[in-house]
Amino acid sequence: MEWPEPHELFQRALSLPAVAGAVRRLGGDPEVRVAVVGGAVRDLILGLPVEDVDLAVEGPVEPVLARLGGPARSHIRFGTATVEVDGSRLDLARTRRESYPQPGALPEVAPATLEEDLQRRDFTVNALALPVAGAGRGRLLAVPQARGDLERGRLRVLHPASFIDDPTRLFRLARYRARLGFEVEPETAKLAGQAVAGGAVQTLTGPRVGHELELISQEGDPVGAWFSLGTFGLDEAVAPGFGVRDPGVARRALALAPADGRPEVILLALALDGVARDGRTALLDRLAVPARIRDGALVVADRAAGAAEALRQARSAAEIAAAVGDASGVELAAVAGALGAETPAREWLEHLRHLRLAIGGDDLVAAGVAPGRALGAGLAAARVALLEGRADSREEQLAEALRVAGDAGLAGDAG
Numbered sequence: 001m002e003w004p005e006p007h008e009l010f011q012r013a014l015s016l017p018a019v020a021g022a023v024r025r026l027g028g029d030p031e032v033r034v035a036v037v038g039g040a041v042r043d044l045i046l047g048l049p050v051e052d053v054d055l056a057v058e059g060p061v062e063p064v065l066a067r068l069g070g071p072a073r074s075h076i077r078f079g080t081a082t083v084e085v086d087g088s089r090l091d092l093a094r095t096r097r098e099s100y101p102q103p104g105a106l107p108e109v110a111p112a113t114l115e116e117d118l119q120r121r122d123f124t125v126n127a128l129a130l131p132v133a134g135a136g137r138g139r140l141l142a143v144p145q146a147r148g149d150l151e152r153g154r155l156r157v158l159h160p161a162s163f164i165d166d167p168t169r170l171f172r173l174a175r176y177r178a179r180l181g182f183e184v185e186p187e188t189a190k191l192a193g194q195a196v197a198g199g200a201v202q203t204l205t206g207p208r209v210g211h212e213l214e215l216i217s218q219e220g221d222p223v224g225a226w227f228s229l230g231t232f233g234l235d236e237a238v239a240p241g242f243g244v245r246d247p248g249v250a251r252r253a254l255a256l257a258p259a260d261g262r263p264e265v266i267l268l269a270l271a272l273d274g275v276a277r278d279g280r281t282a283l284l285d286r287l288a289v290p291a292r293i294r295d296g297a298l299v300v301a302d303r304a305a306g307a308a309e310a311l312r313q314a315r316s317a318a319e320i321a322a323a324v325g326d327a328s329g330v331e332l333a334a335v336a337g338a339l340g341a342e343t344p345a346r347e348w349l350e351h352l353r354h355l356r357l358a359i360g361g362d363d364l365v366a367a368g369v370a371p372g373r374a375l376g377a378g379l380a381a382a383r384v385a386l387l388e389g390r391a392d393s394r395e396e397q398l399a400e401a402l403r404v405a406g407d408a409g410l411a412g413d414a415g
Contacts, residue, residue, distance in 0.1 A: 001151050004045060010138040012044045013130055018053045018088035025067050025085070026133040032067075033058035033134030035114055035141070038121065041128040045150060046180075055092045056129060058114050064092065079109070096120070100165040104203025107166070115141060122169045123176065124149045124156045149185070156185040163195035167204050170195060170234055171212035177231070178224035184231075192232045201237035209238060210287030217264040223250040226267055239283050241274030252338035258330060258349055264293055265331045269300035277302065296328040304335040311341035311348075317387040320344045321352050329353060355386055358394035359401060367398070369405045378405030 004012065013019050013036055026032055036044075037056040044050060057064050061079050068083045068090070079094030095117035098107035114129055118141060121127040127143040149156050155176055157163065163170055170192055177184060184192070201209065219225040226244040229235040235243025244250050244267060253266050268289070272280050280301060284294040303325075310323035311333075323344070324333045330349065337345025359382060361375055369375050378401035385391035385400045 001046070003147070003151070006138055006140060009044060009130065009140060010132075013041075013132060016040075016050055016053060016088075018085050018090050019132060021086035021088070022055065022068060022090060023132050025069070026064070027067075028133075030134055032064060033114060033131060033136075034064060035129040035131040037117070037129045038126045041130050041140070042125050042150065044130070045128075053088070053090050055090055055132075056095050056114055056117055057092055058095045058134070059111075061092055061094050068092075079111075102203075103164050103200065104167055104205075118143050119158060121158060122162065122166075122172055124158060125154075125176075125180075125182070127158060153180070153182040154185045155180075155182045155188060157188050157191060160191060163191055164198075164200055167195065167200040168208060168212055170200065170232065171209075171216065171229070174228035174231065174234060175216055175219055175225050178221050178228045179219055189232070196233050196237050199237075201234065206286040207288035210289055213238075213268075213287065214264065217267050222263060222267055223247050223254065226250070226271065235271065238287075239275055239279070241276065242271055242283070243274065244270050245274065246270075249335075249338045252342070253334045256337045256342065256345060256349065257334040261330045261334055262293070262296065265296040265300060265328065266335055268293065268297040269304065269331065269335060272297060272301040273304075275301075296331055299328040300332045300335050303332055304339060307332055308336040308339035308341045311336055311344040314344050317347070317352055317389075318384040320348050321383075321387055324348050324353075352387060357382055357386060357397055359397050363398060364401055364405060367402055369402065374405040377407075378402060380404075 014023065019036060022034070026034060035056050035058075036053060038054045040050050040053045061081055065081055065083055068085055079096065081092045083090050083092060095112050095114050096109040097112040097116055098109055098120045100107050114131070118127040118129060121143070124143055124146040127146050129141040131137045131139065131141070143158060145156060155173060157169070173184065173188075173192060176182060216222060216225040216229070223244065224247070226235075227247045227250075230243050230245075250267060250270050253270070254263055257263065257266060268284075272283075275283060280298055281294075284297065289297070307323050311320060314320045314323050324336070330353070333345045333348050333353075337349075357379070359379075361371070361379065364375050364378055365371060369378060381404035382391060382397040382401040386397060391397045391400050
């Protein structure tokens, strides 16, 4: 790779609206040392799009926040805050040292210099800082081996206890491996395997693990990130049988899913496939998965194989619709299609699910049908007729519904 000159790198940083706005508001005060740190610097060097900007502040954060316009939110314990500058979000943190009272615990922090702050980072390629205000402005700071690892595309931890102190770094290893296409440095791979085998993941609370899985589902290549979890047995460390085992199925399902589909539901459902059914709900509750995601994933995991078989055997539009049903239909159809029923799944996703009856229960009641089984049978029949193209208009749907409701009513009377 071609390493940018210091001036060019600084200009790349200033091309980010959030950084340019911060530099303008901070001015040339030499007493205020602020730097862009971490992944943003890495991506500026690599020429990749920068999604999030983190600023490290050497000293109290509050005076910097006041000059930037005040925080959107803050976390006193860690000296962090979020502020909006010229319509872009900046995450600020006071430079610090960290110590871990026990494996997997949140760190205890103490103020430190910017150079010391880099030593607490997860991987060498993220232990980078570009001061944009104060001492060393425009001069890149990096830990030893950072430059070589970035040039060679390697992920390396900064010290042997890194994964033990903070096991969330194991999940970040999977994310960066997939996102950047970097290899894991051999000693780091050994340390990761030892940490997983030694139970490091079990020292994390369920919600922290759940949050890491959520971040993995938000990656640009979430399938690659999920699949990377299996490299060191991270998925099995979450729960026996847990994990995305077939990236081909996952990619096909995500490709089938329309814009209103939820990738996180699809991926979580596929990850649950190998988990015992009677343990799935408890697992998702332990991970504190939000109910809207949890419920959808459980439905898809439980029904996908059966829905795929039903779709393969479906011979009419009504049978296709019945195979999918209503609950989590979009995600269920996408996964079922990826399991070998692509054509009928695509028919439901692109056409059938959008068909809506022009009549409702009130229309049947107004026509003299009493609420009850007959009314439900009439609406169901109208729906089938609509799906099969026999009742496109409101009048045709109402006639079909009344015909079947009348028959159902007579049958009920006879019973």
